[in-house]
Amino acid sequence: MQEEKLSDSVVETTSENTYGTWRFQKGWKPLHIVDAEGCFFTDVNGNRYLDFSSQLMCSNLGHKNKAVIDAICDQARKLPYIAPSFTCDARADLSKLLLEVLPRGLEKFFFTTSGTEAVEAAIKIARMYTGKYKIISRYKSYHGSTGGSIAATGDFRRIPIEPAGKIDGVVFAPEMDQYRSPFGMEFENRAEASANYIEHMIKNEGNVAAILVEPVVGTNGVLVPPKEYLPRLREIATNQGVLLIADEVMSGWGRTGEWFAVNHWKVTPDILTTAKGVTGAYVPLGVTATTREIAEHFESHYFAHGHTYEAHPMTLAPAIAAINEYRRLDLITAARKQGEYLGLQLQKLKSKHVSIGDVRGLGLFWAVELVKNRETKEPFFTPEDKLSGKASVLDKISADLMRQGVYVQSWLSHFVVAPPLIITREEIDEGIRAFDMSLKFADELVLEN
Numbered sequence: 001m002q003e004e005k006l007s008d009s010v011v012e013t014t015s016e017n018t019y020g021t022w023r024f025q026k027g028w029k030p031l032h033i034v035d036a037e038g039c040f041f042t043d044v045n046g047n048r049y050l051d052f053s054s055q056l057m058c059s060n061l062g063h064k065n066k067a068v069i070d071a072i073c074d075q076a077r078k079l080p081y082i083a084p085s086f087t088c089d090a091r092a093d094l095s096k097l098l099l100e101v102l103p104r105g106l107e108k109f110f111f112t113t114s115g116t117e118a119v120e121a122a123i124k125i126a127r128m129y130t131g132k133y134k135i136i137s138r139y140k141s142y143h144g145s146t147g148g149s150i151a152a153t154g155d156f157r158r159i160p161i162e163p164a165g166k167i168d169g170v171v172f173a174p175e176m177d178q179y180r181s182p183f184g185m186e187f188e189n190r191a192e193a194s195a196n197y198i199e200h201m202i203k204n205e206g207n208v209a210a211i212l213v214e215p216v217v218g219t220n221g222v223l224v225p226p227k228e229y230l231p232r233l234r235e236i237a238t239n240q241g242v243l244l245i246a247d248e249v250m251s252g253w254g255r256t257g258e259w260f261a262v263n264h265w266k267v268t269p270d271i272l273t274t275a276k277g278v279t280g281a282y283v284p285l286g287v288t289a290t291t292r293e294i295a296e297h298f299e300s301h302y303f304a305h306g307h308t309y310e311a312h313p314m315t316l317a318p319a320i321a322a323i324n325e326y327r328r329l330d331l332i333t334a335a336r337k338q339g340e341y342l343g344l345q346l347q348k349l350k351s352k353h354v355s356i357g358d359v360r361g362l363g364l365f366w367a368v369e370l371v372k373n374r375e376t377k378e379p380f381f382t383p384e385d386k387l388s389g390k391a392s393v394l395d396k397i398s399a400d401l402m403r404q405g406v407y408v409q410s411w412l413s414h415f416v417v418a419p420p421l422i423i424t425r426e427e428i429d430e431g432i433r434a435f436d437m438s439l440k441f442a443d444e445l446v447l448e449n
Contacts, residue, residue, distance in 0.1 A: 015030065031402075036063035038063060040063070052408045052418075053416055053418050054419060060276070068279065069282070070321070097323045106271075108290050115273065117144075119288075121288040123149070125288065151170045156387060179358045192228065208240070216362060216365060249275045257363030272288075280325075285319055345428060356371075364421055372445065383412065394410040
């Protein structure tokens with residue numbers, strides 16, 4: 001009873017005195033978590049949950065990896081902070097490792113404390129380097145919450161803060177969505193049309209500094225492009241004299257079965273941003289990586305960017321340990337193999353449940369999209385519903401999954417299934433069984449119509 005009262009106090013203090021992100025605050029009562037290990041986390045009442053989305057698609061190494069924790073402790077004892085105008089062993093050692101795992105040609109790094117800040121830095125660098133200011137993003141995209149990165153976010157989260165809360169100069173292109181193509185499903189080559197439209201925009205907009213894309217779109221549906229799309233974008237960017245920025249905050253660090261998603265298509269961007277899995281989310285670190293050509297520009301031009309926690313030693317040391325753990329455990333290969341198995345099981349779910357409109361993904365990065373009707377693809381939930389605070393059947397499914405001991409991140413009309421890269425087939429089966437049970441709520445609504 002005393003523990004319950006203590007937990008009630010923690011939850012009450014949290015909801016009363018801190019903001020819950022991307023939500024109405026009324027009625028928010030966050031679950032009190034006290035422990036996490038491997039692919040599971042535990043609440044104050046001892047209930048254990050399979051982390052089927054790696055929290056916010058970031059706990060790639062799972063929870064309580066000893067090597068990463070030891071690196072944090074060792075760095076805290078050795079040098080917990082030094083200003084970014086100085087350097088330390090961790091800064092040099094991580095830079096050397098990044099040269100080994102990042103796409104070849106990305107050779108100079110700016111360290112931040114989030115993916116949002118990494119994208120913000122990329123936008124500034126692109127503008128300073130090119131002398132141009134427009135950024136072409138895509139409608140189904142999320143790039144962060146600060147002024148530049150939210151401006152480059154195509155989804156509805158930028159709308160409530162327009163116009164004052166975002167920077168000027170971002171224009172949006174059609175996304176590459178194989179399931180809901182803006183060009184219509186009857187169009188024979190939707191990927192080519194999507195890429196060529198961006199080329200058309202560059203020619204007609206003028207002053208375009210960069211194209212900013214998630215190689216595999218994350219929160220907005222795990223949209224995997226066909227093989228010709230990213231190489232075509234690379235070609236367009238090069239021919240038109242604009243930069244290609246790859247936002248790999250979510251798709252990097254083995255998530256798709258490669259160190260970085262662009263590797264699937266053998267494309268090297270001019271700038272790559274990443275975060276989340278770089279430390280397994282044990283500490284907040286983001287990286288903005290540029291080519292040597294861009295770096296050389298700032299040898300004789302002022303680099304007008306920085307912040308107090310840039311290259312913070314406490315964020316760099318665990319990244320070194322994390323990269324070594326990805327290698328030691330061969331997690332890139334594991335993500336490919338387990339991802340194939342996960343994808344097969346999700347496809348089997350689709351064959352059983354009329355509410356599943358599409359299953360798509362790569363590696364251990366999958367989306368399960370629910371629809372009211374497979375033929376019309378009518379979604380269960382829309383951006384307008386989200387902004388108005390309307391309840392969703394996905395909320396009901398999520399609650400039932402938690403009741404069964406499985407946590408899955410949902411967004412509008414789809415679930416993002418992205419477990420830690422250390423997950424076993426038995427744990428995948430556990431998550432699939434729970435999904436199989438909980439999808440009945442959506443199936444019933446489909447059958448009623």
